[in-house]
Amino acid sequence: xxSNKFFNVSRFYLLLRNDLLIxxxxxxxxxxxxxxxxxxFIYMYMPSQMYxxxxxxxxxxxYRYFFAIYLVGLGAFVGSxxxxxxxxxxxxxxxxxxxxxxxxxxxxxxxRAVVGTAIFLFIFWVxxxxxxxxxxxxxxxxxxxxxxxxxYNYIExxxxxxxxxxxxxPTITYWRSFDGIGVVLVxxxxxxxxxxxxxxxxxxxxxxTGISLVAALYLLMVSMICFSYLFYPETKGFNTADINxxxxxxxxNNDIFLYSIGYLAPLFLLPLGYFxxxxxEL
Amino acid sequence: xxxxxxxxxxxKKKSPLFNDFSLEVxxxxxxxxxxxxxxxxxTLLHLISGLIQPxxxxxxxxxxxxxxxxxxxxxxxxxxxxxxxxxxxxISTYVKAFSPLYPNFDHHKLYDFFSEFELQPxxxxxxxxxxxxxxxxxxxxxxxxxxxxxxxxxxxxxxIPSKSQFRKILVSSVTExxxxxxxxxxxxxxxxxxxxxxxxxNGKIIYQENIDEITQKLYFDLVPSLTGVxxxxxxxxxxxxxxxxxxxxxxxxxxxDLELLFNxxxxxxx
Numbered sequence: 001x002x003s004n005k006f007f008n009v010s011r012f013y014l015l016l017r018n019d020l021l022i023x024x025x026x027x028x029x030x031x032x033x034x035x036x037x038x039x040x041f042i043y044m045y046m047p048s049q050m051y052x053x054x055x056x057x058x059x060x061x062x063y064r065y066f067f068a069i070y071l072v073g074l075g076a077f078v079g080s081x082x083x084x085x086x087x088x089x090x091x092x093x094x095x096x097x098x099x100x101x102x103x104x105x106x107x108x109x110x111x112r113a114v115v116g117t118a119i120f121l122f123i124f125w126v127x128x129x130x131x132x133x134x135x136x137x138x139x140x141x142x143x144x145x146x147x148x149x150x151x152y153n154y155i156e157x158x159x160x161x162x163x164x165x166x167x168x169x170p171t172i173t174y175w176r177s178f179d180g181i182g183v184v185l186v187x188x189x190x191x192x193x194x195x196x197x198x199x200x201x202x203x204x205x206x207x208x209t210g211i212s213l214v215a216a217l218y219l220l221m222v223s224m225i226c227f228s229y230l231f232y233p234e235t236k237g238f239n240t241a242d243i244n245x246x247x248x249x250x251x252x253n254n255d256i257f258l259y260s261i262g263y264l265a266p267l268f269l270l271p272l273g274y275f276x277x278x279x280x281e282l
Numbered sequence: 283x284x285x286x287x288x289x290x291x292x293x294k295k296k297s298p299l300f301n302d303f304s305l306e307v308x309x310x311x312x313x314x315x316x317x318x319x320x321x322x323x324x325t326l327l328h329l330i331s332g333l334i335q336p337x338x339x340x341x342x343x344x345x346x347x348x349x350x351x352x353x354x355x356x357x358x359x360x361x362x363x364x365x366x367x368x369x370x371x372x373i374s375t376y377v378k379a380f381s382p383l384y385p386n387f388d389h390h391k392l393y394d395f396f397s398e399f400e401l402q403p404x405x406x407x408x409x410x411x412x413x414x415x416x417x418x419x420x421x422x423x424x425x426x427x428x429x430x431x432x433x434x435x436x437x438x439x440x441x442i443p444s445k446s447q448f449r450k451i452l453v454s455s456v457t458e459x460x461x462x463x464x465x466x467x468x469x470x471x472x473x474x475x476x477x478x479x480x481x482x483x484n485g486k487i488i489y490q491e492n493i494d495e496i497t498q499k500l501y502f503d504l505v506p507s508l509t510g511v512x513x514x515x516x517x518x519x520x521x522x523x524x525x526x527x528x529x530x531x532x533x534x535x536x537x538x539d540l541e542l543l544f545n546x547x548x549x550x551x552x
Contacts, residue, residue: 005352014382021379022369089367092333098357098383278351282333 006102015099015107034073035123042066042131050141050154058155060162067124067163071187074120079194079206081112085280086198086205092282101278113195121160128158182259189265196273199280283309284330284430284461289339291329291485299325300485303339307478309429310458314476315465316544322485323465324364327432330463331361344429357384359430360423364438366415368407373418376407386427391455395421398447412439420448424455431456433464437471449475473540481547489547493538500552501530502539516546527552 020027045066046058084094097104132155139154141147147154156162164183193213197205224240232241246252289303299322307313317323328334329341332348332355341348346355368376373396381387396403399417407415416439423431437445453475456462464472479496481489491499505511506523517526525542546552 005354008353011353011383018379018383021375022371025370087367089363089365092328092331092361092363093366095333095351096331096356096359096361097380098353100353101351103353279335281335282328 006100012103015103038127042127046135050147063158063162070124075194077116078112078191079197081108081195082198105274182262186262192269199273199276285342287340290337309461311478312462312476313478314472315480317482321482327434358428360426360428361432362419362423364435370408372406374403384426388425392425429460431462435466437468445471469540469544497535501528502536516551
C-alpha cells in the first residue's frame with residue numbers, strides 16, 4: 001500500500017504553512033482578544049476586598065469556574081475548524097487543495113485542537129497570574145486599608161492541579177483517579193463534536209449540534225425507560241428504574257455508565273468526522 | 283487523458299442528469315464543452331475534478347479515479363470555477379501559500395501573466411474587481427502547469443481586452459502534455475483557441491468533433507441573402523445579411539463560427 005497517498009510529511013508541512021499564511025491574522029486577533037477579554041473577566045470576578053469568611057477566599061473552586069467559562073471560548077475556536085465547508089463556493093477550493101483527506105483533517109486537528117488548546121492553557125495561566133497581581137496591588141482588608149502579606153494566601157496562585165482537587169468539599173479531599181480523566185475526556189468529546197460540526201452541517205452548525213445533542217440525550221433516556229420496562233416490570237410511567245449500587249473501588253454503576261460514554265465518544269467521533277470529510281461532496 | 287465510461291449521475295431527489303454517458307479525450311487538447319443552461323456542463327466538470335461521486339460508471343483521469351482525491355491527482359488538476367471566493371490576503375501571500383502545493387508551479391510564468399493582466403502582487407485579493415480576481419485565478423491556474431486544467435465559464439466577467447489576453451496566454455501556455463477543458467455559454471470567446479468541440483444536452487453528447495475535421499466538413503460564410511445559395515445546412519440573419527453553414531467543397535476551408543455551429547447543433551440541423 002502506498003502510504004504517500006495518505007500521509008506525506010512535506011505535504012503536511014505545506015498544508016500547515018498554507019493554513020497559517022492564510023489565517024495568521026485571524027489567529028493572532030483571536031489570541032489577543034482571548035487574552036484581553038479573559039484578563040478583564042478574571043479581574044472583574046476576583047475579590048476587591050478581604051473578608052474574614054473563608055468562603056470568599058479565591059481558591060481552586062473559583063478558578064474552576066473561570067476555567068469553565070474559558071472553555072466556552074476554546075469551544076468556539078475549535079468549532080470554527082473547517083470553516084471552508086460552510087460555503088458551497090469555498091468547499092470546492094478546499095476539497096481540491098493538493099493533500100490527502102487525512103492530512104487536511106490532521107492539519108485542522110493540530111491547529112485547532114492541539115495548538116489551540118496549548119495556547120488556551122497558556123493564556124488562562126497568564127491571565128490568572130496577571131489578574132492576581134493586578135488585584136493584589138490594591139486589595140484592601142476588612143478595615144478598608146491596603147492588605148498586608150496575608151493577601152497572598154487570600155488569593156491563591158493558580159496551578160493547574162487546582163482544577164482536579166475538590167478543595168471546597170471537606171468530605172472529598174481529592175478526586176477519584178478516574179474522575180479527572182473522565183472530566184478531561186468529556187471536555188475532549190464535546191470538543192471533538194464541535195471540531196467536526198462543519199463537516200456534518202454546512203449551515204447553522206451550532207444550532208444543529210445543539211439539536212442533535214438533545215436528540216441523543218432524548219434517545220438515551222428513551223432507551224433507559226425501555227430497558228427499565230424490560231428488566232424491571234414494576235416501572236411506571238416515564239420513570240427509569242433507579243438501580244444504584246456501589247462498586248468496590250468507590251464508583252457506583254451510574255459513574256461507570258457516564259464515564260463509558262465520555263471515554264468512548266471521542267474514539268467514535270474522530271474517525272467518523274474523518275470518513276465524513278473523505279466522502280464530502282460539493 | 284479523460285476516459286468516462288457508462289457514467290450515471292443524478293442529484294438528490296432529481297431526475298438523472300447523466301445516464302450511460304461516455305467520453306474519451308486525449309491529452310494535448312483544448313476542449314470546448316458547450317451546452318445550454320442545465321445541460322450538465324458544470325456537473326461534468328465537478329465529476330472530472332472529483333468534487334462529486336458518480337452513481338455508477340467509471341471515470342479515469344490521467345490514471346486516477348477523481349473521487350478518490352489522491353493527493354497526486356489533486357496536485358495535477360486545477361479548476362477555475364464559475365464562482366469563487368478568496369481569503370482576505372494579498373496576491374503574493376496567496377501565491378506563497380498555494381504555489382508550493384503544485385510541484386510544477388512556474389513563478390516566472392505567473393509574473394509574466396501578472397504583467398499581461400496588469401495585476402499587482404501587493405494587491406489585496408478581496409479589493410479587486412470580479413474580473414481582476416478571475417484574471418488572477420486564470421493566471422494562477424495556468425502557472426500550476428497541471429496536466430488537467432478545468433475552466434468553468436472563464437470569460438464571464440472579463441472585459442473585452444481581457445478576453446483576448448486570456449485566449450493569448452492560454453494558447454501560449456498550454457503544452458502537449460496538458461488537457462484543458464473549457465465550459466462556456468459564451469462560445470465566441472473561445473472559438474479561436476479550442477481544438478475540439480463537445481456539445482452536451484440533457485446529459486448526452488450530441489456532437490463531438492475536432493476543429494480541423496469540422497473545417498474540412500463545413501464551410502462558414504456570410505452572404506447578403508440566401509438567394510442562389512445551395513445546400514444551406516443552417517443560417518442566421520445578421521445585420522450584414524445571412525451567416526450560413528454549408529458543406530465544405532473543393533478543399534475550401536473557413537474560419538469556424540462556433541456560435542453559429544452551436545446553434546446549428548442545438549437546432550439539430552447538423
